[in-house]
Amino acid sequence: MSTEITVRVNGVPRTAHVEPRRTLSDFLRKDCALAGVRVGCEHGVCGACTVVLDGRTARSCCTLAVQADGTDIGTVEGLADGTRLHPLQEAFWKHHGLQCGFCTPGILLTVQELLADNPDPSDEEIREGLSGNICRCTGYQFIVDAVREAAAVLRAETNGHATG
Numbered sequence: 001m002s003t004e005i006t007v008r009v010n011g012v013p014r015t016a017h018v019e020p021r022r023t024l025s026d027f028l029r030k031d032c033a034l035a036g037v038r039v040g041c042e043h044g045v046c047g048a049c050t051v052v053l054d055g056r057t058a059r060s061c062c063t064l065a066v067q068a069d070g071t072d073i074g075t076v077e078g079l080a081d082g083t084r085l086h087p088l089q090e091a092f093w094k095h096h097g098l099q100c101g102f103c104t105p106g107i108l109l110t111v112q113e114l115l116a117d118n119p120d121p122s123d124e125e126i127r128e129g130l131s132g133n134i135c136r137c138t139g140y141q142f143i144v145d146a147v148r149e150a151a152a153v154l155r156a157e158t159n160g161h162a163t164g
């Protein structure tokens with residue numbers, strides 16, 4: 001038996017029929033072809049499957065698709081503005097904040113939320129903000145460097161908009 005759900009995914013409305021047991025991560029990856037949603041531990045531990053649900057990050061491996069009915073869902077595919085990378089993506093690229101890239105979508109969305117709450121975090125606050133996302137490759141230093149730079153770019157953009 002399947003259930004009808006209606007969601008917005010990266011701004012696009014979508015209605016689908018899903019099994020009640022289908023996870024949101026499987027729905028996004030398999031039904032919506034959004035491969036940026038990564039499935040690592042499937043236990044809510046690694047953060048690879050992080051998406052944005054109604055403005056807050058959530059673990060899509062521990063969320064059922066039916067629970068997301070009526071919500072606005074953001075994935076890493078929605079970060080860039082057409083061909084223009086998001087400042088976070090630019091900074092990760094510039095600072096080598098990724099190697100295999102498996103953890104990167106979840107980290108980008110986690111950091112986006114972190115910077116929305118705290119636009120000028122210390123290195124310690126960045127590390128704390130990242131503590132729920134496991135990266136096996138980078139040692140985190142380059143990620144911290146990238147987040148610090150992206151934070152500065154985003155602050156400058158915000159100030160520019162505020163004054164101009």
Ligand code: FES
Nearest residue numbers: 040042044047061
């Ligand atoms: S796959 Fe969801 S937290 Fe690891």
Ligand code: FES
Nearest residue numbers: 099101135136137
């Ligand atoms: S870049 Fe490989 S797991 Fe993070």
